[in-house]
Amino acid sequence: MTKTLQASSIESVQHSIHNIMNVVKGLSEKEIRWQPSTEEWSIMQIITHVAEAIPYWVREIQQIKEHPDQTWGRGLTDETRLKTVSEENVTSLQIADVLDQLASIPAEVEKTLQALSSEDLEIIAPSRNPRFDGKPVEFIVNHLIVEHVEKHYHQIQRNLSKYNQE
Known part of the structure; x- marks a missing residue:
């Protein structure tokens, strides 16, 4: 990952988090806590998940960098x-x-992404999740952090669309 790609990933996360916060700040508590169905999360569940998951994946990257032989991830x-x-x-x-x-x-x-070298991004550590086994650190950055936050922002948008159709 070049510095440009690192900067792009950082910018994307900043942008997505900023968008999530701006949307949520403008909503009522009822909108935030409304659950579209039993199979779908409320906006509150979504933001609570993002607030836990992204720091989790950041810590996993730090652990892989320090101990590439140890198993990472979760299902x-x-x-x-x-x-x-x-x-x-x-x-x-x-x-x-x-x-x-x-x-x-x-x-x-x-802080974490800026500390990664191109070699760090290529580290492949064993994963607890068979779908992610054999994936390098760069995969965690791109899919479990950057795309993860973007997807949850779009999920919030879908929830609001459904709420407004109620």
């Missing part, structure tokens, strides 16, 4: 991931607190 059934978006957890959280957590993500991502 969709990871206990921490599921607890984070659980109704019990989400209802106990204040929106402002989650927005504060989101606000700290761009700097955390920037």
Whole structure:
């Protein structure tokens, strides 16, 4: 990953987090906590997930860099991931607190990505998730951080579209 690509990844995360925060700040608590269906997350669940997941993947990158022989990652059934978006957890959280957590993500991502060399991005460590086994650190940056935040921003947009059709 060239410096330009690192800068692009950092900028993308900053942009997506900024967009998420701007949208959420303009919504009512009812809109934020509304769940489109039992299979879909509320906006509150989405932002709570992003606030937990992106720092998780940043820490995983740091761990891989320090210990490339150790297993990294998690699956969709990871206990921490599921607890984070659980109704019990989400209802106990204040929106402002989650927005504060989101606000700290761009700097955390920037610090970690700027510290990566092109060699670091090529490190392939064993993954707990068979779908990700054999993937380099660059995959984590592109898919589990940059695209992850973008996808959840679009998910928020879909929720709002559905809410407005109610």
